[in-house]
Amino acid sequence: MTARADDLRSNRLFVAGAVIAGAxxxxxxxxxxxxxxxxxxVDAARMFEPPSADHLFGTDRFGRxxxxxxxxxxxxxxxxxxxxxxxxxxxxxxAGLVAGYFGRGLDQLxxxxxDLLFAFPSLLLALGISAVLGAGATTTTVAIAVVYTxxxxxxxxxxxxxxxxxxxxxxxxxxxxxxxxxxARYLLPNVLAPMLVQVVVGLSYAILIESALSYLGVGVQPPxxxxxxxxxxxxxxxxxxxxISLFPGLFIxxxxxxxxxVSDGLRDHLDPRLxxx
Amino acid sequence: xxxxxxxxxxxxAATLLGVSVVVFVMxxxxxxxxxxxxxxxxxxxxxxxxxxxxxxxxxxxxWHVQFVDWLGGVVRGDLGESWRSxxxxxxxxxxxxxxxxxxxxxxxxxxxxxxxxxGTVAAIGRGTAYDGSIRFTATLGLSIPAFWQGTLLILxxxxxxxxxxxxxxxxxxxxxxxxxxxxxxxILTLGTATAAVITRMTRSSMLEVLRQDYIRTARAKGAxxxxxxxxxxxxxxLIPVVTVAGVQMGYILGGIVVVEDVFNLPGVGRLLLDxxxxxxxxxxxxxxxxxxxxxxxxxxxxxxxxxxxxxxxRYR
Numbered sequence: 001m002t003a004r005a006d007d008l009r010s011n012r013l014f015v016a017g018a019v020i021a022g023a024x025x026x027x028x029x030x031x032x033x034x035x036x037x038x039x040x041x042v043d044a045a046r047m048f049e050p051p052s053a054d055h056l057f058g059t060d061r062f063g064r065x066x067x068x069x070x071x072x073x074x075x076x077x078x079x080x081x082x083x084x085x086x087x088x089x090x091x092x093x094x095a096g097l098v099a100g101y102f103g104r105g106l107d108q109l110x111x112x113x114x115d116l117l118f119a120f121p122s123l124l125l126a127l128g129i130s131a132v133l134g135a136g137a138t139t140t141t142v143a144i145a146v147v148y149t150x151x152x153x154x155x156x157x158x159x160x161x162x163x164x165x166x167x168x169x170x171x172x173x174x175x176x177x178x179x180x181x182x183x184a185r186y187l188l189p190n191v192l193a194p195m196l197v198q199v200v201v202g203l204s205y206a207i208l209i210e211s212a213l214s215y216l217g218v219g220v221q222p223p224x225x226x227x228x229x230x231x232x233x234x235x236x237x238x239x240x241x242x243x244i245s246l247f248p249g250l251f252i253x254x255x256x257x258x259x260x261x262v263s264d265g266l267r268d269h270l271d272p273r274l275x276x277x
Numbered sequence: 278x279x280x281x282x283x284x285x286x287x288x289x290a291a292t293l294l295g296v297s298v299v300v301f302v303m304x305x306x307x308x309x310x311x312x313x314x315x316x317x318x319x320x321x322x323x324x325x326x327x328x329x330x331x332x333x334x335x336x337x338x339x340w341h342v343q344f345v346d347w348l349g350g351v352v353r354g355d356l357g358e359s360w361r362s363x364x365x366x367x368x369x370x371x372x373x374x375x376x377x378x379x380x381x382x383x384x385x386x387x388x389x390x391x392x393x394x395x396g397t398v399a400a401i402g403r404g405t406a407y408d409g410s411i412r413f414t415a416t417l418g419l420s421i422p423a424f425w426q427g428t429l430l431i432l433x434x435x436x437x438x439x440x441x442x443x444x445x446x447x448x449x450x451x452x453x454x455x456x457x458x459x460x461x462x463x464i465l466t467l468g469t470a471t472a473a474v475i476t477r478m479t480r481s482s483m484l485e486v487l488r489q490d491y492i493r494t495a496r497a498k499g500a501x502x503x504x505x506x507x508x509x510x511x512x513x514x515l516i517p518v519v520t521v522a523g524v525q526m527g528y529i530l531g532g533i534v535v536v537e538d539v540f541n542l543p544g545v546g547r548l549l550l551d552x553x554x555x556x557x558x559x560x561x562x563x564x565x566x567x568x569x570x571x572x573x574x575x576x577x578x579x580x581x582x583x584x585x586x587x588x589x590x591r592y593r
Contacts, residue, residue, distance in 0.1 A: 116295045123531025124549075124568045131553040131561050132303050208422055212535050215424045218553060231424065242432050249425030257420035264416070 014265025028074035096156025396479025418473030523579030
């Protein structure tokens with residue numbers, strides 16, 4: 001186990017990703033302490049100011065401090081990503097576990113249902129859900145969760161199918177363990193690793209979908225600062241105040257990059273065939 | 278193969294039926310009905326007006342009758358009419374299809390042209406500086422949001438290079454240069470993430486293939502490295518890449534909406550977005566249904582392509 005942990009720590013990109021992701025989470029948690037201004041405080045005397053010592057990232061059309069907005073945006077953007085992927089993992093994972101373990105009719109039924117959701121291009125499905133439920137942070141969370149539930153269903157189902165006929169599971173069944181005990185005690189610990197990699201992958205996609213929906217104007221609504229929302233507000237003023245559009249985009253890219261490095265590192269680490277690749 | 282294609286088409290029709298149920302139910306979940314949406318909060322409307330409007334839109338009938346009626350139309354190519362312009366939804370979609378189709382085809386084409394060679398080079402030079410920088414760039418390409426990349430490109434070209442694309446879209450058949458001037462940046466933007474995914478997939482698939490015994494045999498026979506990599510390696514490595522390209526179609530179809538918004542292109546994505554803002558639900562419903570149908574059709578085409586690449590695959 002120590003040798004494997006060493007592998008992961010010597011993966012520079014993984015470490016860099018984990019550090020950046022950790023810094024983002026910390027900055028989001030500490031936003032009220034770190035941010036120099038309120039993210040929604042209007043200052044009519046200081047509209048469209050370029051970045052300066054007073055306003056690190058400049059100000060927007062209401063004179064709001066963009067640095068503070070981007071910092072508070074971490075909470076919104078990562079919060080929605082974490083919550084939606086959490087819900088999708090729980091629902092999709094539980095359904096995949098049940099479908100993979102019990103098989104037969106239940107597997108057929110759940111499989112067909114998930115196939116239906118998979119038949120939609122993901123952003124189109126998310127847009128449709130936003131159209132129905134009306135724009136907002138809750139809708140965005142629901143939309144991303146719905147889009148990713150079938151994804152986690154398939155990952156979990158495939159992992160369970162690969163494990164359930166192995167000797168140790170049969171031995172447990174022969175020793176008299178019931179389905180509940182087999183799932184909780186033997187299957188779950190062994191399918192968590194592939195799920196973990198996909199959860200991190202899912203997080204990076206969720207950040208991208210949330211920001212895309214908010215950028216288009218059908219996601220998080222102003223004045224709540226999500227990175228996509230700030231970009232949406234900067235659209236009109238792109239050529240006169242480009243800084244409004246620069247920093248939130250940079251933050252989106254950095255956070256997605258960090259999660260990608262982490263998931264790549266985890267995947268290489270967990271898949272022995274790829275080790276050293 | 279034709280038998281296989283036919284069976285897949287039938288299975289697809291079944292899924293499409295399910296998808297249309299999902300879309301129909303979704304649109305019925307919208308709070309209020311068409312009538313309330315159209316009349317707004319107006320309190321002056323009489324009970325009779327509401328009733329006659331409900332009758333006009335067929336909302337007084339049970340929902341399963343409404344569904345069968347709607348589905349019957351869809352099967353005949355009638356997606357209903359826009360509430361805003363009174364024009365058939367299908368006509369609206371078809372009118373804007375050339376823009377979106379060019380965008381999608383261009384994006385897929387350039388992502389393959391870039392991704393496959395880059396992935397191959399990275400795999401052959403595994404562990405070298407080439408490999409490292411290609412992998413890093415690919416991960417970067419995967420992480421940059423399309424709308425931000427588009428924004429940066431607009432900034433770069435307009436502010437620093439003082440070049441603005443023409444404002445009015447022209448078909449490629451009428452004015453090639455004018456069309457490309459408008460479409461080059463959007464195509465580049467839409468294809469970036471896909472190019473990154475294809476680079477990564479080509480690399481890992483190629484690494485897998487290069488380990489096989491037949492590659493060693495080819496080398497032992499005295500085949501030179503380009504032949505080993507191209508004829509024996511890449512051809513076998515392409516199957517998973519094609520699969521990924523199929524899955525990426527889903528990203529491309531969604532990305533169209535974003536990229537058309539960034540570059541202000543008059544395509545189907547713009548139509549959908551405008552319809553969402555105007556609560557023009559028949560258009561929203563029709564566009565999403567067509568998008569899902571296209572996605573499924575493209576995946577079928579991709580599956581049929583396997584046979585062309587790998588003669589070992591026989592459809593049954």
